[in-house]
Amino acid sequence: MDGLLTPISTSRLSASHNDPLLQEVVLKKDTSKPAHSSGQVIPKSPEEALEVLRNEPDYDQLVATLRFLGHEESAGSSFSIKDPSPITAKLVQVLVSEIVPNYWTLLNEDSHENMSSAIALLLSCLRSLTGVNAIIVRLRALLQEAKLDDNKSKRPDIAINLAILLNLACQLLKGDEPIHGIWTAATRTLSGNLKTRMLSQEMISTFGSGRILSLTAEAIEHAKGHKADVDISNIWLANGLEYSKWLSENIVKWQLSSPAPEETKICSELFLKALRLGHSDMVMKFVLTRLLLAQGADNERFGLLLGSLPRSEQRKMLFSVLKTLAGDYLNRLGTCDTEGSSEMVSAVAGAISSITKNDPDTLSYLVEWLTGSSGAGLGDSIGIRRAVVAVVSQDRDYIISVLEKSIAQFGDQLYVKHSPMLQQEVHAQVLLLSAGYVHKISPLKLSLLMRSSPWLNAISNRLSSSNQRARFLGMVIGEGLSSLVDKGDKRLNFQLEETELPEGKWYKSLVELQDTVGSWDSLLKPPEPMQKKTSVKKLSHKPAATQPRTQGFIIEELSDEEMSEQDDIVAYEKPDSDAEDSDEDPELVKRDKTKAPVYIRDLIRYLRDTDDYDRQKLALVTAPTLIRRKANHGTEVSDHAEELATLLVGLQDKFEMDNFDNLRLQAMIAIVVAQPQIMGQWFAKTFFDGDYSVGQRSSILAALGLSARELAGFEASEYAEAASFPSKSLPEKVEMLFISQGPSNAYHSPSSSLKPLPRNALESVATSITSSFLAPLSAAAADSATGPDVLKLSTFKSRLSGDNATNNDDAEEQLVSNPKIKIKSRTKPRVRAIPNTTAHLISTSFFNPLTARFQAALHSSVSRIRGIMFQPYLLALYLKTLALLLHAAGPSTLALPQMTAELWRLLLSTSVRAQAVGDVGVTQAVLFGLLTLLDLNEYRMRDICQELGKEVVETEGWVASVFEGLRGGDEGGEEQRTKMMAAGVLVRLREGVEKYRLMMVGDLIGL
Structure with a gap:
């Protein structure tokens, strides 16, 4: 074993107590490699650059390598780090996994001094589809590692690396040109339709599937939980609204550059994906405004974007465009009786015509929209229907088809019986509008249709309906179309008061409207709020003119009588202490206290200031009373009702205020009570169309239910009495006489002691109503269980004394166990149907x-509201x-x-x-x-x-x-x-x- 290890050299050092135990060893550089004058290695090939990056280069070597990789076709080479290739994937992987975590802080410090420094070179090297995917893969790997170590001691560097990668991704994709630039760089040397198609699918999957959004959101939550030292406050990729806006900006920028047909198709696919990220209204409005309704915009760009979609998606997209145009321009016109409404309708019709002129088949989608079962702009004003009918009227066959389908649908018995009345009203408007255009184009065709069996059956089925509103629509349509065809005594006239009211006359006047398809120049500027004509009432008493304040002192001699009057004035006693002066710290005393809002515009300004606690609190406390006080005096509430309601519905409890939900709910109720006809429909539309949470939608329902009960007299609000003027109240003694002797009604029972409504106010009301419904049934069940009527003296006396049988356990048990009990009819007097x-x-x-x-x-x-x-x-x-x-x-x-x-x-x-x-x-x-x-x-x-x-x-x-x-x-x-x-x-x-x-x-x- 000793022969396996042979020492090359041996060196001995003298022992010294002053020498440190650990000494730095400097390795000699390989002189065989080319070197710059400053000593760093300059790579000449991608392989050399990869070797330098893997060997932990110093800062100068890193900058030289990034400069080599960032310059395309440098040194006569055709290599580019943005081209997809194996060596490119290795380089990008090293940059993301090793270079960025180690050098990110140093690169950011250098970027503050010189924007064209190393961080710009790094972003240039990573700005490709390979770079974006490498960041996504690295984020996913770190998140999986963090999840595996949940029960163990976590590595502190995971959160730091996640924060660094999040900042890198935000800077890499910032701007409105990254997607177009990535596609251009990737297809520079790419050949073949198959490779191009695969690349396009990968781009659509990467940027349009929401993968970046979900991963960054998960990563930022993990980084926040572990308190990473890197700043993550500006990670816009984790915000769904900001990401959708960024994707829309890139689509618009790419589409404005006159792309090739295959690029337009990619833009269309990305546009379709962007609409499914949860902010479809914002995306549609942004793209439509920039491509069609902007100054100098090419009107064919949006049509090409829409035409590149599949047929089924074109239909959905066109319907979404109509909804956006209605919400932004036409809904504010109401019934289009205001001055200038015809010009706005003509402008919207011109915008719709510019979208559909490149593809005549889209007119069939407009016909389907007008006559479909979902309703022609259900909930929107008549302006959008006027605009669409004006566009369809340019083709004779299509407008006749609209009229025929409308007549057949309008007279269908199942449609009359089962369809919601709001939908029937919308289709009635379409029928009247299309009849006017058909009469202008082909009067003979309209005469033949009114002699046909579908028309006769439609009028007959309408008049025989038990629904009063259905009969009304049948009568106004019959009289309206008869006025076009029949003359003199042959005109249909039901001679009823309902058809001669303003609403009936308005319906019958629709057959006379003839809108044109004009220019949409008026849509290029932001819509202005409609000015309402208000009559200025003369004041009976002019206010006294205020005297200007004079400088200096005024010395005035008083007579004896005036002096005697002055003697009667009793002076106030001097207070023992001042509350403001008693504070030990003068800096804690707030001298400039916020004043309560006096006007609605001040209230709106306070609600918008979400960073000021005092303004938010004061606005919520003052809003219910202020709105009710201003409701019937001037047009402040009516002019700003929708803006005020939008702020209240979307208001967040940022400061965790006491009684926040009740104050916000009371303000919403005050708006509905002040403008019930307008705001009731607005809140219903907002409940289904708005981008709100479940809690905010619940508050909308609570506001509608409680305000309706207040309008009907079931509830009384404490704020209504506070908002009333003293001139409208009786003296206290007289008012007590009326209150004590006032008649009590089962349907009108105002409470003597009013309390703030709880959060579950609707549930409480429903529970009380249920008890009142079941009380007679429980009493009858108890009577049938206790024996003959002659033995029920105690029960009869208890009812006379006011005991409620709802809580009777025997009655509940008998009613539950034997639901077949026959209950005698209650002695409630029959209510006669009268106009209410x-x-x-x-x-x-x-x-x-x-x-x-x-x-x-x-x-x-395709409705997003279904899941909610x-x-x-x-x-x-x-x-x-x-x-x-x-x-x-x-x-x-x-x-x-x-x-x-x-x-x-x-x-x-x-x-x-x-x-x-x-x-x-x-x-x-x-x-x-x-x-x-x-x-x-x-x-x-x-x-x-x-x-x-x-x-x-x-x-x-x-x-x-x-x-x-x-x-x-x-x-x-x-x-x-x-x-x-x-x-x-x-x-x-x-x-x-x-x-x-x-x-x-x-x-x-x-x-």
């Missing part, structure tokens, strides 16, 4: 937008909100049959019942909705069994299965409460089924 303006407002501005948009989301395969809506808590809250809105409208609303049918069918939809399986919260919400429907339609059971016979039988079967599937063993628990609600629904339904069984026989034959 509040009920009409709740129906049109609150209930219909919510149900129609939910139906549209169910039938849309079927979150159990949010779905249950949504169903309870609809039931509360129906309850707030009351039994006297004329739209009760329509609202009942829509809510009943929505509760029985397959998607809702599927979510109720295994989830007690959703099941309770469905049962609460059914209880509300049965209670409000107590005296309409004959009509219910006649119109909704199949739904009644189907509901009875489903509720019976729910009742049998619940154990109900936990007294007072959720299952017991759910079983009690199911029993109440069964009792009410079986009453109606037994009473009107013969009437339902015809509807039950097919079941």
Whole structure:
């Protein structure tokens, strides 16, 4: 063994107590390699550069190597580090895994002095698809290593390396040209369609799949948890909004450079991927604005981008464009009765025409959008429908097709009976608009259509409908189209007050509109808020002019009478101490205290200042009262309602304020109460279309439900009294007389002591309403269980004394165990159906937008809201909100049959019942909705069994299965409460089924 190791030389050192134990050994450099005058090695080939990088070079050697690799075709060589090759992959791997972790800090320090220094050379070497993938692979490897060491002592360098790689990736991809530059560098020497196609697929997968976004987000969370020394505050790649914006900027920049057809296709694929990253509205608006609606933009660029997509994707993209144009330019016009609305509609029509002119087949998508079951811009104003119809009217066959399909759909009995009313109103507008264009293009064709059987059946089915709103639409369309074709006494005129109201006249005037396809120059500037005409009222008393302050002192001689008056003034006593002077530290005393906002614009400014705690707190405390006070005085609230609501919905509890959720909710309720007709629809649209969390969407539903109850008189807000002016209040003694002697109403019961609403205010209201629904049933069940009526003196006395039978254990047990108990009808007086303006407002501005948009989301395969809506808590809250809105409208609303049918069918939809399986919260919400429907339609059971016979039988079967599937063993628990609600629904339904069984026989034959 001793012969295996042979010493080459032996040297002995004299022992010295002053010499250190560890001494530095300097290795001699190999003089055979070429050297620079400064001593660093200058590589002449990629292999030499790889060897230098692997041997831990010093700073000068690193700079010389990076300079060699960064200059393409240097020293007469055709090598480029951006070309995909084996040696390139090795070089990039060494740079990412060894050079960057060791030299990053030094390179950053040097970059502050000279921007064209080594860090710029490093980024130039890594700015390729190989470099980006190497960073992704390294990030994934470090994250996997960190996950494996969860139960062990973690390496401190993992978090540091993750932070360094995150900063490297952000600087590498910064700007709007990296993607285009990476493609140009990679295809410089690439030949062959197959290789090009593979490279394009790899680029789309790398930048469009969200892989970079997810990895950087996970890495930044790990780096934050371990407190890396490297700054990670500006990692924009981990922000979904910033990444989507960066990807959109690169797509636009690439598309503006007039790329080849294969490059345009890559841009289209990246654009499609960007829309699926969660910020589709922002991406669509950004690309549309830069490519089509910008100064000097080539109008064919966006059309080419859209035309490179598959046909199925073109349709979705075109619909998204229409939605963006409607939201940015036309929704603010409302019914388009304002001045300048025709010019804006014409400009939007010109923009749509420029997109579709390169591909005539896209007109068929516009026809589908106008006549499809999802609705032509459901929830948007009529402006977008006017613009699309104007574009389609350029082709005679397509506009006639729109009219024919609209007439056939408008008269379909199933469509009239089952479609949401908001959707029917939208299609009615399309029918009237297209009829006007057909009359202009071919009057004979319109005359023939009005003599055809589809038209006659449409009017007949509309007039025979039990829905009052459906009949109204049939009448206004009949009169509107008849005014175009028939003359004199032959014109159709129903001579009803409804058709002569402003709404009826507006519908009939749509046949006279003729919009043109104009220039979209007016869209190039940002839209300005519409100026509302307001009448300035003259003041009866002019304010006294303020006297200018004079300088110096004024000496004035007072008479004896004035002196005697001055003697009556009692002076204030001097305080013993001053609170401000008692503070030991003068620096802690805040002299410039923030003042409460007086105007709505001040309130908006305070809410936008998210970094100032005092302003945020003061704005939230003041907002409910200020909004209510300003609601009926001037146009401050109406002009800034949407802006104010947007700030409140998206407001975050950054400072963890006390009672934050209640204050924000009360401010939102104040906005809805101040402008119910506008803000009810706006909040419903925001709930489905906005990019908000589940908690923020829940606050929107709470605001809609509670504000509707306040408008109907069920609730009273403490802020309403605080916002009222003293001139509108009675003297205290007189007010007490009215309060003490005022009549009590079952539907209007204001509370004497108002408290702040809790976060689960809707659930509390729903629970109280459920108890009021089940109280008579529980009392009747208790009566049937205790014996004959002559022996029930104590029970009768207890009811007279005001005891509530809801909490009676015997009644609950009897009702749960025997749901077939027959309950006698209650002695509530029958309510006569009379016009109710509040009920009409709740129906049109609150209930219909919510149900129609939910139906549209169910039938849309690309709707992003589907995944959010079927979150159990949010779905249950949504169903309870609809039931509360129906309850707030009351039994006297004329739209009760329509609202009942829509809510009943929505509760029985397959998607809702599927979510109720295994989830007690959703099941309770469905049962609460059914209880509300049965209670409000107590005296309409004959009509219910006649119109909704199949739904009644189907509901009875489903509720019976729910009742049998619940154990109900936990007294007072959720299952017991759910079983009690199911029993109440069964009792009410079986009453109606037994009473009107013969009437339902015809509807039950097919079941």
